[in-house]
Amino acid sequence: LSRRSFLGTTGAAMVGAAVSMSSVEALAAGGKQGPLNLVEKIFEAHRVGGELKTGKMIALKVDQVMNHDINGMAWLEFEAIGLDTVKVPFAISFVDHNMLQTDYMNPDDHIFMQTAAAKFGAHFSRPGNGVCHQVHLERFAAPGKIYFGTDSHTPTAGGMGMIAIGVGGLDVAAMFAGMPFEFNMPKVVQIKLTGNLQRPYVTAMDVILTILQKLSVKGGVGKIIEYSGPGVANLTLTERATITNMGAELGATTSIFPSDEQTRKFLKAQGREKEWKALAADPGAQYDQTIEIDLSKLEPMIALPWSPDKVVPIRTVAGKKVNQVCIGSCTNSSYGMMKTVATMLKGNTVDEMVSLLINPGSRQVYSMLAKDGSVADMIQSGARMLESGCGPCIGMGAAPGSGQVSVRSYNRNFKGRSGTKDAQVYLASPISCAAMALKGEIIDPRDAGIKVPMVAEPAQYLINDSMIVKPKKDRSKIKIVRGPNIKPLPVKEALRDTIAATTLLKVGDNITTDAIMPSGAKVLPLRMNIPKISEHVFESVDKTFASRAMALKDKGGSIIVGGDNYGQGSSREHAALAPMYLGVQAVIAKNIARIHNSNLINFGILPLMFKSDEDYKRVAQGDELVIRNVIKNVKGSQTYEVENKTQGYTFTVVSKLNVREQEIMV
Ligand code: F3S
Known part of the structure; x- marks a missing residue:
């Protein structure tokens, strides 16, 4: 494998680190005796290094890798590695997030991705084919894979019933190159489900909202959630996917269900029954924690603005007027759920003060709804049909008006994500959303007086993969198309041994990657143009951040101080890459969310943690900080003395880098 450097030392170090891990630490005696839980079983079947032990480094062979158009840059990164073909069994690129074509920028990005995927031997899901997660579930996901x-x-x-984990674009580029994935084995938490949902009013969305209410957006950090118990058999595959989808909102590394007859049924309906196998934990398997949930006790829930864990029963906030309702996205787009919504809307009229937007998550579901007349029922009721893509979920069109109330069957309601900073965004099930669209107010669907049918998933889905472009055998003549919006990756300077920089911004807890690097129609088209997109960093928090950072870039650079769970939310690597471009040297926070932490490492920004909350309180925006002996400490004690030159005191911070991350950093 070529060690050609990109992003300065970082990319080469990353690939080098992965190579050394996989070859030196070949399958050691890191297995585990006794009964295994489902996570351990799949990990053990893929382990190529390290140990199957909580907190210890483990290296996993990867079966499938995906990027989408927000992280189309992964192809630029892969290109810099120097291979002419992907080395992973299955690679795919999706265009689903950024679909507006108001000028040349997005279409230029789309064709870049399509031709890069074609050149390097990956599949490509064309714009309009659907949201990556829904399409992957339908056509490629299979039990036991990673x-x-x-x-x-x-x-x-x-x-x-597979391990599916979100990572940054540079990690994906390394996995396109065939690298195993290495990380510290998370804890495995068992959520034992009993009982049966009180359908049709209580849905999978209400299950995961209830779990979010219990555990919070930090409850899953450092953990994989494994569902089990007698209640599992009562959930369809698509209901399970809604629950694992929003495990991301818990901060969990991933979530997994066993593979059983429900799984087989879905795969059969997708014409893929031969990919099915039964998978479950061994009897007596151990977990780091167990939580029990009785499905029959749940009720319709709603998340209040602006966090998916601010969850209450809908009845407690009923009566508030609603301006916008959005149904669909990667969270709640199964055919059964969409058809249920259509049947609720049929013959009824959307409230005159509500704008109802529907974005079915895949072309498969959309086509089926069109064929059976559901789309007509939706349109007749007054719904505005959007294409199969992320759409309003990522602020691409359909921003609510100022201060308006928007209720969505999506997974995120962070401030500003909708495109309107002061919009009041709530999250609820599609059934609850449909009831609210008709009634014009927040209402529990049980109180809405609307008939809600029980629509089951079909025994056969409509299968047509013509919008998934397969890799060609002879790729020698394929040229990657680069429009003017595709700019080269910025080069990162090597990590400094002494960081002497200004605390440019101090923020509180739960700062999202959306707050660091906004999405939306104005910003997203710039995703392959780092100098331009960097002008928007932290713009909703501090409009002057980017210009102040640029002014300091050649004068020592800057440091960001964050609270708890800094960088939660999406995997957006631009939230690290753009600050890197602006000269940010380090982030010091109480705690940094997992994917953002690895993105910071991948782009050479040192992620540091306060040892005490008092130190967080004391440091002020504008303080000049000096961190010495950085290189030695990254590889050694991972403890750093920080001199606050402005206030005249010293405090201690730590990093928590594993061996591979240390090699990437220095
Ligand atoms: Fe897209 Fe929203 Fe899902 S941005 S991938 S629909 S979380």
Whole structure:
């Protein structure tokens, strides 16, 4: 494998680190005796290094890898590695997030991705084919496999009984190159389900909202959630996928269900029954923690603005007027659920003050709804049909008006993500959403007086993969098309041994990657143009951040101070790459969310943690900080003395880098 450097030392170090791990630490005696839980079983079947032990480094062989158009840059990164073909058994690129074509930029990005995927031997899901997670579930997910993608909701495929994890684009580039994935083995938490949902009013969305209410957006950090118990058999595969999708909102590494008859039924309906196998934990398997949930006790829930864990029963907030309702996305787009919504809307009229937007998650579901007349029923009721893509979920069109109330069957309601900073975004099930669209107010669907049918998933889906372009045998003549919006990757300077920089920004807890690097129609088209997109970093928090950072770039650079769970939310690597471009040297936070932490490492920004909350409180925006002996400490004690020159005191911070991450950093 070529060690050609990209992003300065970082990319080569990353690939080098992966190579050394896989070859030196070949399958050691890192297995585990006794009964295994489902996560351990799949990990053990893929382990190529390290140990199957909580907190210890493990290296896993990867079966499937995906990137989508927000992280189309993974192809630039892969290109810099110097291979002419992907080395992973299955690679795919999706265009689903950024579909607006108001000028040349997005279409230029799409054709770049399509031709790069074609050149390097990956599949390509064309714009209009659907949201990556829904399409992957339908056509490619299979029990027992390991799948990584450049999106925090990659765990949707965990509903299929596979390990599916969201990572950054540079990690995906390395996996396209055939590298195993290495990380510290997370804890495995068992959620034992009993009982049966009170259908039709209580749905899978209400299950995961209830779990979010219990555990919070930090409850899954450092953990994989494994569902088990007698209640599992009562959930369809698509219901499971809704639950694992929003495991991302818990901060969990991923979530997984066993593979059983429900799994077989879905695969059979997708014409893929031969990919099925039964998979479950061994009797007596151990877990780091067990939580029990009785499905029959759940009720319709809603997440309040602006966090998916601010969950309450809908009845407690009923009566508030609603301006916009959005149904669909990667979270709630099964055919059964969409058809249920259509049947609720049929013959009824959407409230005159509500704009109802529907974005079915895949072309398969959309076509089936069109064929059976559901789309007509939706349109007749007053719904505005969008194409199969992320759409309003990522602020691409359909922003609510100022201060308006938008209720969505999506997974995220962070401030500003909708495109309107002060919009009040709520999250609820598609059934609850449909009831609210008709009634014009927040209402529990049980109180809405609307008939809700029980629509089952079909025994046969409509299969047509013509919008998935397969790799060609002879790729020698394929040229990658690069429009003017495709700019070269910026080069990262080597990590400094002394970081002497200004605390450019101090923020509080739960800062999202959306807050660091906004999405939306204005910003997303710039995703392969780092100098331009960098102008938007932190713009909703501090409009002057980017210009102030640029002014300091050649004068020592800057440091960001964050609170708890810094960088939660999406896997957006631009939230690290753009600050890197602006000269950010380090992030010091109480705690940094997993994917963002690895993105910071991948792009050479040192992620540091306060040892005490008092130190977080004391440091102020504008303080000049000096961190010495950085290189030695990254590889050694991982403890650093920080001199606050402005206030005249010293405090201690730590990093928590594993061996591979240390090699990437220095
Ligand atoms: Fe797209 Fe929203 Fe899902 S941005 S991948 S529909 S979380």
